[in-house]
Amino acid sequence: AQTVTQSQPEMSVQEAETVTLSCTYDTSESDYYLFWYKQPPSRQMILVIRQEAYKQQNATENRFSVNFQKAAKSFSLKISDSQLGDAAMYFCAYRSARGNQFYFGTGTSLTVIP
Amino acid sequence: EAGVAQSPRYKIIEKRQSVAFWCNPISGHATLYWYQQILGQGPKLLIQFQNNGVVDDSQLPKDRFSAERLKGVDSTLKIQPAKLEDSAVYLCASSLIFMRGELFFGEGSRLTVL
Numbered sequence: 001a002q003t004v005t006q007s008q009p010e011m012s013v014q015e016a017e018t019v020t021l022s023c024t025y026d027t028s029e030s031d032y033y034l035f036w037y038k039q040p041p042s043r044q045m046i047l048v049i050r051q052e053a054y055k056q057q058n059a060t061e062n063r064f065s066v067n068f069q070k071a072a073k074s075f076s077l078k079i080s081d082s083q084l085g086d087a088a089m090y091f092c093a094y095r096s097a098r099g100n101q102f103y104f105g106t107g108t109s110l111t112v113i114p
Numbered sequence: 115e116a117g118v119a120q121s122p123r124y125k126i127i128e129k130r131q132s133v134a135f136w137c138n139p140i141s142g143h144a145t146l147y148w149y150q151q152i153l154g155q156g157p158k159l160l161i162q163f164q165n166n167g168v169v170d171d172s173q174l175p176k177d178r179f180s181a182e183r184l185k186g187v188d189s190t191l192k193i194q195p196a197k198l199e200d201s202a203v204y205l206c207a208s209s210l211i212f213m214r215g216e217l218f219f220g221e222g223s224r225l226t227v228l
Contacts, residue, residue: 033216035216035217037217037219043222043224044220045157045207045219047216047217047218091156100145100162100215104156107154
C-alpha cells in the first residue's frame with residue numbers, strides 16, 4: 001500500500017505571512033492524484049487543492065499553491081497571506097489513478113497567530 | 115447540491131453496548147467510504163463500497179464492526195459490542211467513480227465509549 005508522510009505535526013504562522021506544509025509519499029505508480037484537505041475544528045473535511053501527477057504545472061487555488069516534485073515524491077502546500085480562518089488540521093492524501101483508494105497522512109495542525 | 119449527510123453527530127455509550135451510524139452520500143456518487151479518525155490522527159479506512167458491493171474491508175474489525183449499503187445508496191455502520199478504543203469520529207465520504215473524483219466528507223459522527 002502507498003504511504004503518505006507528514007513530518008510536521010504542528011506548524012504556526014503569523015497572520016498575513018506565508019507557511020509551507022510538507023508531505024512526502026511512497027509509490028511505484030506513475031499515474032496518481034494528490035490532494036490537500038483542510039479539517040477545521042468543526043471537523044468537516046474539505047478539499048483545498050488537487051494535483052494530477054501527469055501535470056508538470058503546480059496547482060494553484062487563490063492563496064493556496066503546491067510544490068509538486070514527482071521525482072522526489074514530494075507534495076508541499078504553500079499558504080500565502082495566512083488568515084485566521086486557515087487555522088485547521090491539514091491532511092495530505094494520495095489516490096491511485098487505477099482505483100478509488102485514498103491514503104492519508106497523519107496531518108499537520110496549523111495555528112495562525114494574530 | 116446536498117452534501118454527505120451523517121447521523122447522529124454525537125453519541126455516548128458504555129462499553130459493550132451497540133451503536134449505529136448512518137450515512138447518505140451525494141446523489142450519484144457510486145463509491146462510499148467509512149473512515150475512523152482517532153483524535154490527533156489521520157483518517158483510517160474501515161470499509162469502501164462501490165455501489166452496494168464491498169471493495170475493501172481489510173481494516174474493518176469484523177468481530178465487532180459491520181457495515182452495509184443497501185440499494186447502493188445510503189449506508190449504516192454498526193459497532194457491537196463497543197470497546198473503549200472505539201472512541202473516535204466516524205467519517206463518511208463519497209466520490210464519483212471517475213478518476214479525478216475527490217472525496218466529499220460528511221461532518222462525522224463523534225463516538226465516546228465510557
